[in-house]
Amino acid sequence: MTQLGRPTGIPAAPAVATLERVANPHPDRRYLVRFTCPEFTSLCPITGQPDFAHLVLDYLPDRWLVESKSLKLYFASFRNHGAFHEACTIDIAKRLETALEPHWLRIGGYWYPRGGMPIDVFYQSGPPPDGVWLPDQGVASYRGRGG
Numbered sequence: 001m002t003q004l005g006r007p008t009g010i011p012a013a014p015a016v017a018t019l020e021r022v023a024n025p026h027p028d029r030r031y032l033v034r035f036t037c038p039e040f041t042s043l044c045p046i047t048g049q050p051d052f053a054h055l056v057l058d059y060l061p062d063r064w065l066v067e068s069k070s071l072k073l074y075f076a077s078f079r080n081h082g083a084f085h086e087a088c089t090i091d092i093a094k095r096l097e098t099a100l101e102p103h104w105l106r107i108g109g110y111w112y113p114r115g116g117m118p119i120d121v122f123y124q125s126g127p128p129p130d131g132v133w134l135p136d137q138g139v140a141s142y143r144g145r146g147g
Contacts, residue, residue: 003018011074013081014074032132042083057092092109093107107122
């Protein structure tokens with residue numbers, strides 16, 4: 001661990017962010033891990049205007065868990081990163097799949113509207129796993145995103 005328990009600044013870009021993992025204490029069990037980031041931000045790669053999203057990440061761990069502080073810093077590294085909604089969402093999924101090698105992963109990127117239209121991006125690594133509780137991601141279809 002290079003970040004947990006130490007002062008750590010926000011990485012300048014997602015490519016240089018360190019995503020750390022820890023051993024799964026229960027690799028013999030099938031269970032879901034969820035992280036929710038309701039205030040994710042990035043920049044439009046064309047205009048430089050801020051974009052905002054509510055991200056919900058679910059994964060079924062195998063040998064590794066993502067260390068939460070490193071995940072928070074990784075998410076924060078997108079604040080000054082210019083990329084379209086689709087690129088941000090899928091890049092996060094790909095990076096986590098590479099780092100964790102989970103049995104299964106899904107991400108819902110619920111992006112707030114720009115130009116009057118929200119763009120939601122969804123990805124999952126394969127069919128939902130059998131025998132694991134997969135709760136709804138809990139984000140309303142767009143009607144002001146508040147409920």
